[in-house]
Amino acid sequence: MLTTLKNGFVNFLRSRHWAEHFRRIPMLDQLAKAPADLRVPAALGDRLRSAALAAEAELLQGLNSAADGLDAAQVDAARAEAGWNTIAQDKPMSAGEHLWLCFRTPFNILLTLLAVVSWVTDDFKGTVVIGSMVLLSTVLRFWQEGRANKAAASLQAMVSNTATVLRRRVLDEGEPSDLRPTGFPTVPASLELPVRELVPGDIIKLSAGDMVPADCRLLQAKDLFLAQSAMTGESMPVEKFAQLQGADQSNPVDLDNIVFMGTNVVSGAGTALVVATGNITYLGALAGRATAMDRAPTAFQTGVNKVSWVLIRFMLVMVPLVFAINGFTKGDWTEALLFALSVAVGLTPEMLPMIVTATLAKGAVFLSRKQVIVKRLDAIQNFGAMDVLCTDKTGTLTQDKIFLARHLDAWGDESHHVLDMAYLNSYYQTGLKNLLDVAVLEHAELLEVVRNYAKVDEIPFDFVRRRMSVVVSDGGGHHILITKGAVDEILQVCTSVHAAGAVMPLDDSLRSRIVAVTEELNNQGLRVVAVATRESAASQQSYGVADEAGMELCGFVAFIDPPKESTAPALQALTQHGVHIKVLTGDNAAVTAKVCKEVGITEQAMMLGGDVERMDDAELARAVETHNIFAKLSPAHKERIVRMLKANGHVVGFLGDGINDAAALRAADIGISVDTAVDVAKEAADIILLEKSLMVLEQGVQEGRRTFANMLKYIKMTASSNFGNVFSVLVASAFIPFLPMLPLQLLVQNLVYDLSQTAIPFDHVDEELIARPQRWNPADIGRFMVFFGPISSVFDILTFVLMWKVFDANTPEKQTLFQSGWFVVGLLTQSLIVHMIRTARIPFIQSRAAWPVILMTLAVMAIGIFLPMGPLASHFKLEALPGSYFVYLVLIVLGYMGLTQVMKKWYIRRFGWQ
Known part of the structure; x- marks a missing residue:
């Protein structure tokens, strides 16, 4: 049974399925990475070919439509049959699916395996405690993500894409009858409707900048070019016609009088008849096939995953050592196994998914109050990591009123x-x-x-x-x-x-x-x-x-085209926070230079689109570092510049609102648009600004950095504390004839400590930590763990000596007193390390934690003292400590804090402080 569970867990880790995104990848991004041999069902291809070949009148009749659109009754009938125009993968997960996703993190799987082992070995108290930790982590993440998803859904509803639709409306009494043909009680009306309300048979108008809202047959087209790279992988736009140019296309995407849901109009205009909506569109069919594909993690997820694997590898090395040393020195291999499992639990940062989600959700809530829609939660951290912001000029730096x-x-x-x-x-x-x-x-x-x-x-x-x-x-x-x-x-x-x-x-x-x-x-x-x-x-x-x-x-x-009042102060604030500004515009050089000067960009190194066109990638990679203004650019130039900056190692944001910005928005690490942008720009963006003021950009960058800093606090605290505990356990196991702490006590200590960490997302962050962009650095976390972990071990060993020499807890008969003494020291030092590591300053004096963190620390310290001193002591095999112990306890705690502060100052001078 255990072998089966172990193999299943290893395979699960290898699959990387646990590296779920906090929001599903937008379907177009996913399809753009789909394998070339991805195919839709043959029936769908046949249906699209039939629509392409049918005569216009025949097709309208088959869909119960007319050239001037549907009336209300026809719309209701079509919707009853076809449903809403949404793709299943865009619908929110059910509560059960979401709960499962919250559970299946590598750490929860590992803890569940350990709980099963505890249950098999009849350690029921251990099973209950480990199960409680899994439940706590899962439920907290489920609750936090649920809140974030609801908030995001309500905000995204404010910027839903629309389509221009012809619908017939009933004439009101008194309206002149010459508005409609004799005998017809309705007149055509052009309406702007949410895309989800479209039904088969609708007549829609298409123009440059529109997202195609459904699979449609063109009725009229004038120089109509569409970008459909999400379907075909072709980077160049393709021209579409009202009349089929060739009837022998075997691939549906080659039908040149059919336009597909999710593609966008690059130029031209057209009128089209909706033939399929929702899941029965080409995009819907591809989405169903694409869900089985592995998804490439974002830069944010890659960072989290690397850190997770650093901690997992450390655990896989240390736990067998603890097991072997205790087995050989104590002779009780069953007890050694249980103790090693407890150490494994202590080493597992099972709250990491919850802490990450909670900090991101808090950031999303903060930005929502600033009228910013966060379409993808991990975009918040990318906001903080951004060190280059590329921005269009017209409508972004300048007013949206010309x-x-x-x-x-x-x-x-x-x-x-x-x-x-x-x-x-x-x-x-x-x-x-x-x-x-x-x-x-x-x-x-x-x-x-x-x-x-x-x-x-x-x-x-x-x-x-x-x-x-x-x-x-x-x-x-x-x-x-x-x-x-x-x-x-x-x-x-x-x-x-x-x-x-x-x-x-x-x-x-x-x-x-x-x-x-x-x-x-x-x-x-x-x-x-x-x-x-x-x-x-x-x-x-x-x-x-x-x-x-x-x-x-x-x-x-x-x-x-006057600049926005907020542009100059916003750009100045971003520059002061380590974000380099680069202007990418299609406008001419003179106007661009004048506007840039008005918004405070006085040091100007300009390059024109023609120069970009002539450069190879190596030349452009150097040029994008030395120039900050690029004028007379095409959409392809903008995208290429963004990609070159990313290739140079920058985290790149792009702010734009036009169809010519869509490619660059998708290429950037974080795409930023506004609610007045064209549909394709809003679809490509990760963050949408509802306010005209650009100062929200600087606020978003700071919030992204606060989010990252708080996540990093938890990881540093957990990593260093865990390393110190294991080092102490190895020393104690080698020289003490009994276990320094029982498995149950280790588990309870870890559970109480985990509870205290739930306040981390609400902590303050020092100004210097948000002054510059921050990124994941797993190597730094490993180094930090090695330098700071042994500090707690020094005072753990002093506690061992204290309990052994001063209080004579040096025999198996007095092991309960020994274990109680270390239990209190361990819990208090673990709680205080939060305040020492959360800041590069002197804690409590130069930097004070937020009230939730302080209250949680006090609560944990109170619990740590109450458990051995109160009526529950016997349940956890603890006992009351003598009064003189607490005098030594104060000295140990103060010494621990002092040595940590000294090490911190040295570490900052040598390696810096992320």
Whole structure:
């Protein structure tokens, strides 16, 4: 039986399944790492191919839908059949599953094995005490995580992704009947609904920045490009069409008129029919297959795991030594086995999972009060470990409110014609309306201009061209192509200039004059967008990128993008706390430099996207260390810079809110976004800010470091205390003719000590410990254990001598007195080590623990004295100690604290203090 349990435990440890995440990995991240041969059921592939091949009218009829969407009754019927649009793996775990996850840590498994051994060997008291420790650890973790998960769920509900859906609504009485066709009681309405409310048959609108909310068949598409690397592993976006381009695709992801749940729109626009939701989507099918895959641990989990294995390896060496020495010296191998098992329990930091969870949960609660949503608990520790923060400029460092400052012709003179053209472009485009479009559309007086034109077509924005176009008809037999975008990209497609009432060919001298005008605007901190037009015959009905040629430059619209008031103090505070700031933006160099100077980044080393493009990885790895501003970047440039910084050993955060930031957000150790960000950015982020103030970043960094410091306190305390106890046991076992402490007494001592540790997550942290980024360092923990553990052994041995010589507890008949004396010293010194190791300062004088820690320490000390002196002593085979013992006890405790403080000062000078 024991052999079976042992083998099962070893296999369990090897599997690494115990290294569970505190939150399941986001499904897209998991699928991105899935093996290439992961396949969905054949039935799903057949269903998607049927939807791709079916005629539009046939498909609508089959889903009981229409071109203008579903009505309320049809939605209810579809939901009754298909359910909510959620994937099972995204649903919270049941209480039973969560309880099992909380139990199956390596330490709980080990303690359970030891409890079984105790039960088999008829040590029922030991079984009860060990079982209580397992129960305490499991229940506390279950309770703490439950609270954290509920808080996170309620906060995440505030930023759920939405979709633009066409639904038919019933006309209210009194509404004009000419709003709908004769005989129809409903009219189409465009609604913004939570993704989970979608049902098969819904008609949705897609534009740049949207996450695709379900598996859909495209009905209309205009230059529609999607990123679906989570499905295929392809890094480049793929173009999708309303009509199937080839009917012989065997792989469902190759169907170019089908878009899949979880992918995102990079550019373009489209209208799509939802054909599958929830678990029956392609993503849902992959999720079911992917749950069996091993999950790669995060950097945080890797650190916890390494520390855990340091302690486990130490235990696997020391426990057999204790068993062998006691067996040979005492001759009672059964008693030696029980004692060795008790030592193993004492060496097991069974509260580690609970302490880690409690400290992270406390951090999440703290940040939630600051209006910060923590999507992944271990992101809090990454927040504290971050030493480089890369940030986008627009909407993050600057306000999310951009103002249209000027509208000028090519010479820099005010021009209402330029504003009219810019307004028509922003009004009629259906893609991603950014803050610049919003600023233009605030000129509501220009609605009169719109009435003179009708939309014909549009060419959506993408991050390669960096421009977008609409085509309008003026009613006089002419079409006008209106293009706006980045100055350089607009000038590339212009051959003439309209200024001062005349049209002139665009030659080099005019180009230089125009560039000088835009540079002057940029130097004033204005963001400049160029506007160009071209007339064409009304016979042309469809337009594409190739039509953006031979255009006439009208002029510019210039925007002011003022920095947030909190940006400068937030960046200064982060810098003071050891976080280096790097700005990564797609904007031009002049505007970027002006804004960076306004927010306090005065020492500027700038690099442009073109330079990044030309560098190989080795050159870029050096450049990212010496430059702090990167301008005119593409999304791929941002991601590459983040990856280079990580490869250089940095813990990298990325703050962004746009579709062009999504790749960098995923690549960073900690992705940070805001609630006004596009869907794909919020999905990629680990932390979402609900407040506009950036000071919460500095608060989050400090809380992350407090969280880490408190976790490290427990590990250092436990490791050093355990090492000292085992060293003392080895000495006592070699020279004392009886056990220095009974197994039951060791277990009770450990249980009481564990209870005291539950207050650690609520402890204060010294300012110097949160002044710089902190990371896991298992080697340092091992060294700390070796240096500080033997200090307690010195005073344990003094206690042995005291009990042996002064109180004559030197025979098996007086072993109870000996064991009682060491029991009290051991429990008091273990409790006080908390205060000695929790700070690099002088405890109680320069740094005082939080009240919960102080109260727990006093409670443990009181219990330690009460157990041998009170009525329960006989139950634990203890006995009352003479009054003179407590005089020596005070001296031993004071000596222990003094020597620990001396060692601490020496250790800090030699190795520092993490």
